[in-house]
Amino acid sequence: MPVDVQNMQKVFARPNSLTDAKSTYCPGCHHGILTRIIAQTIDELGIVERTIGIVPVGCAVFAYRWYRCDAIQAAHGRASAVATGVKRANPSLIVFSYQGDGDFASIGTAESIHAANRGENITVIFVNNQVYGMTGGEMAPTSLVGQKTTTTPQGRDPKLFGYPIRFSEMIAQLDAPVYVTRQALYDTKRIKEATKAIKKAFTNQVKERGYSLVEVLATCPTNWRMKPIDANKHVANVVEKTYRLGDLVNRG
Amino acid sequence: MGKRLLLRGNEVIAEAAIRAGCQCYFAYPITPQAELLQHMAVNMPRLGRTFIQAESELAAINMVYGAASAGVRTMTSSSSPGISLKQEGISYLAGSNLPAVIVNIVRGGPGLGDIAPSQCDYFQATKGGGHGDYHMIVLGPSTVPEAGQLTMLAFELADQYRTPVMLLADGMLGQMMEPVELPEPIEISSLPQKEWATNGAKGRDPNIILSFDLDPEVLKQMNLILQERYRQIEAKEVRYEETATGDADIAIVAYGTVARIVKTVIKMARAEGIKLGLFRPITLWPFPSQALKKLSEKVATVLTVEMSAGQMWEDVRLAIAERAETPFYGEMGGVIPTPQRILSEVKKHAG
Numbered sequence: 001m002p003v004d005v006q007n008m009q010k011v012f013a014r015p016n017s018l019t020d021a022k023s024t025y026c027p028g029c030h031h032g033i034l035t036r037i038i039a040q041t042i043d044e045l046g047i048v049e050r051t052i053g054i055v056p057v058g059c060a061v062f063a064y065r066w067y068r069c070d071a072i073q074a075a076h077g078r079a080s081a082v083a084t085g086v087k088r089a090n091p092s093l094i095v096f097s098y099q100g101d102g103d104f105a106s107i108g109t110a111e112s113i114h115a116a117n118r119g120e121n122i123t124v125i126f127v128n129n130q131v132y133g134m135t136g137g138e139m140a141p142t143s144l145v146g147q148k149t150t151t152t153p154q155g156r157d158p159k160l161f162g163y164p165i166r167f168s169e170m171i172a173q174l175d176a177p178v179y180v181t182r183q184a185l186y187d188t189k190r191i192k193e194a195t196k197a198i199k200k201a202f203t204n205q206v207k208e209r210g211y212s213l214v215e216v217l218a219t220c221p222t223n224w225r226m227k228p229i230d231a232n233k234h235v236a237n238v239v240e241k242t243y244r245l246g247d248l249v250n251r252g
Numbered sequence: 253m254g255k256r257l258l259l260r261g262n263e264v265i266a267e268a269a270i271r272a273g274c275q276c277y278f279a280y281p282i283t284p285q286a287e288l289l290q291h292m293a294v295n296m297p298r299l300g301r302t303f304i305q306a307e308s309e310l311a312a313i314n315m316v317y318g319a320a321s322a323g324v325r326t327m328t329s330s331s332s333p334g335i336s337l338k339q340e341g342i343s344y345l346a347g348s349n350l351p352a353v354i355v356n357i358v359r360g361g362p363g364l365g366d367i368a369p370s371q372c373d374y375f376q377a378t379k380g381g382g383h384g385d386y387h388m389i390v391l392g393p394s395t396v397p398e399a400g401q402l403t404m405l406a407f408e409l410a411d412q413y414r415t416p417v418m419l420l421a422d423g424m425l426g427q428m429m430e431p432v433e434l435p436e437p438i439e440i441s442s443l444p445q446k447e448w449a450t451n452g453a454k455g456r457d458p459n460i461i462l463s464f465d466l467d468p469e470v471l472k473q474m475n476l477i478l479q480e481r482y483r484q485i486e487a488k489e490v491r492y493e494e495t496a497t498g499d500a501d502i503a504i505v506a507y508g509t510v511a512r513i514v515k516t517v518i519k520m521a522r523a524e525g526i527k528l529g530l531f532r533p534i535t536l537w538p539f540p541s542q543a544l545k546k547l548s549e550k551v552a553t554v555l556t557v558e559m560s561a562g563q564m565w566e567d568v569r570l571a572i573a574e575r576a577e578t579p580f581y582g583e584m585g586g587v588i589p590t591p592q593r594i595l596s597e598v599k600k601h602a603g
Contacts, residue, residue, distance in 0.1 A: 048453070049452050049453055049454040049455075050452040050454070051452075052321075052322075052450050052451075052452070054318075055462075061464070064460045064462060067458070068453065068458060069453055069458055070450035070451070070452060070453050070458050070459045070460070071450065071458065071460050071461070071462075072317075072318065072321045072450050072460075072461040072462070073348070073460075073461060073462035073463065073464050074314065074317070075314060075317075075340055075341065075344050078310065078311070078314035078317075078341075081306070081310070081311040081312075081314035081315050081317075081318065082314050082315070082317050082318035082321070083318060084304070084311075084315050084318060085276065085278065085314065085315035085316060085317060085318020085319040085320075085321070085322070085326070086318040086319065086321060086322045086450070087318075088276055088302040088304065088315070088318075088319065089275065089276050089302065089318065089319040089322035089323070089324045089326070090322045090323075090324070090451055092452075093322070093451065093452055110307050110308050110310070110311060111307070111308075111310070111311050111314065113307075114306075114307035114311060118304075
């Protein structure tokens with residue numbers, strides 16, 4: 001039977017807050033899913049006209065192209081400080097930063113912790129894929145013990161390079177944050193839960209509750225040298241042993 | 253007119269920033285600019301404006317970057333080692349066409365140095381300081397009242413040219429008290445709208461603030477826009493002051509606190525029959541090269557006096573080429589040149 005294109009029902013569409021700019025992410029990488037979830041959340045909350053995205057340095061360096069909202073490119077690691085400046089200048093704006101593990105948990109350590117400690121009313125999305133994707137697969141602060149990267153070719157040796165840093169647990173020790181959670185995207189169940197978490201993190205800001213952090217365990221098939229399906233399994237079977245999923249703080 | 257108050261330089265700069273409509277101030281404590289931070293801590297919240305003691309100099313300058321992006325007047329202040337840390341953010345401000353005011357109350361260096369007055373950050377301030385092809389407007393006040401006036405001007409120029417502007421004042425100016433008539437406050441609501449600001453894409457396409465493009469041709473165009481703006485600034489914003497140069501045989505080039513000391517030296521020299529004048533750059537970038545070149549055609553000697561090893565001296569020699577003798581006298585490490593010592597240098601060259 002021929003398909004009746006005129007009368008097809010639209011059951012799935014691009015969120016209005018997501019542009020049709022060409023993605024620069026590798027096949028199988030989770031950044032794309034996460035970008036869509038954020039755009040969908042902005043749509044659902046009806047905040048695109050007052051949302052400001054703070055874009056990092058790293059694989060998400062082009063993220064200012066994906067959203068139909070204003071965006072600011074921050075220096076490497078400084079996104080939480082830039083977000084602080086925007087939000088304090090104009091508290092009616094909804095400000096989110098999108099930061100990788102090198103950006104958020106290594107070079108930006110001070111800015112990340114202190115924005116959380118001040119309880120800035122912002123939303124931070126922290127993408128943990130245990131590797132520096134953009135520069136060529138170097139060790140991240142979050143790399144697992146024994147993980148082979150281009151700067152730990154023999155595997156991460158804790159005696160030389162320390163242990164994977166559980167940054168969200170560090171943030172969770174502070175008094176100010178209202179919501180700190182770790183999510184994953186390797187199957188539909190996790191995607192649904194991550195979507196809820198991101199909506200909560202934005203809603204907290206809209207309701208002026210304070211600082212929310214959503215850490216997302218993401219894959220990097222390219223630098224992990226894995227097929228996308230194997231990368232998904234790797235998160236479920238290996239990465240999650242170091243980084244436990246779930247809420248660490250929920251004072252909403 | 254307002255009443256005259258006896259105030260410290262750091263307080264005057266802070267108060268002038270408030271009167272210039274600074275809505276967000278972010279800084280980290282460091283001597284000798286601590287009073288500036290403290291004045292803002294008391295007065296900004298009182299006015300419903302933002303004061304944050306940042307966790308670091310890097311955080312402070314990046315908060316400035318965020319507030320400037322949101323379209324408000326914003327400032328940070330520090331002293332030499334702290335300003336070194338801010339260079340990353342200053343480069344990003346310049347590259348992203350963002351207006352902001354940065355105050356450097358200069359102390360002795362390099363490294364940790366000391367906390368005494370110095371002019372040893374001239375290179376860093378006027379030649380870029382951070383990475384990339386950029387300049388910022390650099391204003392060098394010579395007295396406490398002028399520090400207030402130039403702070404007001406700094407905010408005006410920053411907005412007009414969408415560029416970071418630095419107020420470069422040595423520790424003496426920060427710490428010294430003088431009678432001051434504070435400038436009249438501006439009306440924030442009267443400031444022009446910033447159409448480029450990231451303050452919500454309502455009824456317009458999204459605004460993007462960035463200093464980034466991977467296409468060399470595009471980045472070249474972005475650089476050309478900056479360079480064109482710098483040429484405009486050089487053409488329109490040069491400021492300087494000449495004192496007793498009309499009949500001078502010898503002129504001193506000095507800025508900031510040193511220029512003030514030289515005004516005393518002029519009286520001492522003229523009492524001894526030496527026709528000494530002063531050329532004082534107020535904008536250190538753009539440097540008043542053309543005016544200095546003209547002066548050098550009238551005098552035999554142009555002596556540069558600085559509290560550094562001879563940083564501005566390079567710009568003086570570039571401007572003058574070989575039209576006059578260009579000797580130098582400088583002090584370092586926070587040592588302030590005395591009028592007597594400067595006079596003895598003048599006498600060496602006065603024929």
